[in-house]
Amino acid sequence: MTIKPNRTRERQRRIRVAALTTGKRDPSARFRIRQHIGALENFGIDVTEHWPVIDKHAGLPSVIADHIPGFTRNFFNTAWFIAKMSARIPGLASTYTSDLVWLNRELTVGKYTLERFITKPFILDIDDAVWLAKPHGVRTIDTLGRNACAVIAGNDFLASWFAGKSNNVHVVPTAIDTDRFRPDINHVRKNNKFTIGWTGSGGNLKYLYAIEPAIKRILEEFDAQILVIAETPPKFESIDPRYVSYCKWSPLSESEALRDIDLGLMPLPDNDWTRGKCSFKMLQYMSTGIPVVVSPVGMNVQVLARGDSGLSAESVTDWYEAMKALITDRQRCTDMGEVGRQITLEHYSNEVISKQLANIIHGLKQN
Structure with missing residues (x-):
């Protein structure tokens, strides 16, 4: 089935999607989800992205990590983890008014955490072998794959991992913005060396x-x-x-x-x-x-x-x-x-x- 824009019926069929992404600058969020938001509007799909104010991959800030005594490191790491989880709460709250949730990988690297509070059907979007992440990557991604209404995988290898875990797996490559990444015959090069x-x-x-x-x-x-x-x-x-x-x-x-x-x-x-x-x-x-x-x-x-x-x-x-x-x-x-x-x-x-x-x-x- 091919979906074509039909603006005369927009109000009746618009789908509200809450996208929970990894971070503002994260490539996966930018290229797997964010760059499609405008185009999806033309197909009656309203995607609202929610990225955490603290990036998912961000470690303890160096201004703290470089100056704390070793015996307090566990305390500060725990406090940082709680702060990162708290940054996810506004996005999770938004899912209650959506029709679908678009989950950009797991919420926390290698851990199954606040995903259990997603009450709406969710799509799991995977573009890396994230099940390899420690400490509990396999268990985390296995659980998410089984609970998702669909898995969108960036290539065949990723899709194959979900065999037996989900009966609704789609291979969707990461798109390239061909207007931004394009040849330019008028471009002036810095030098003529190969x-x-x-x-x-x-x-x-x-x-x-x-x-x-x-x-x-x-x-x-x-x-x-x-x-x-x-x-x-x-x-x-x-x-x-x-x-x-x-x-x-x-x-x-x-x-x-x-x-x-x-x-x-x-x-x-x-x-x-x-x-x-x-x-x-x-x-x-x-x-x-x-x-x-x-x-x-x-x-x-x-x-x-x-x-x-x-x-x-x-x-x-x-x-x-x-x-x-x-x-x-x-x-x-x-x-x-x-x-x-x-x-x-x-x-x-x-x-x-x-x-x-x-x-x-x-x-x-x-x-």
């Missing part, structure tokens, strides 16, 4: 460091550069700093900085955590018209199979050969970038994914 790029959180730079020997060899042989977009600068062990450019990540700077990249990298090890990733970094490159070299892990394999948008690499030698193949064939880079852009428009754009979400939500309401 630029290899990587974007992501500082905590994931370890994946980039794993292929540092291959990157170093490419940069030196071809006098290229690497641009890293993250909230913290990279700390390469062997790459000469003159080959490295850094752009501090922000929601506004990322899309502009990507236009300075000729080739996007997404290296990953192969394990349960990385198989749960939803290829968002890869899709950002592709939407911007950038060819990719990625690890053939999880959803990356499915995205590559949609068309000739890039190459896969496993060993350090593979990474060197893949980057060399593209840096020495600029026309191939251009062609792959165009294919990647088309793939994102057809399969992963906001427009496509918002319609998919609307169909799911309307189906739940009808049931």
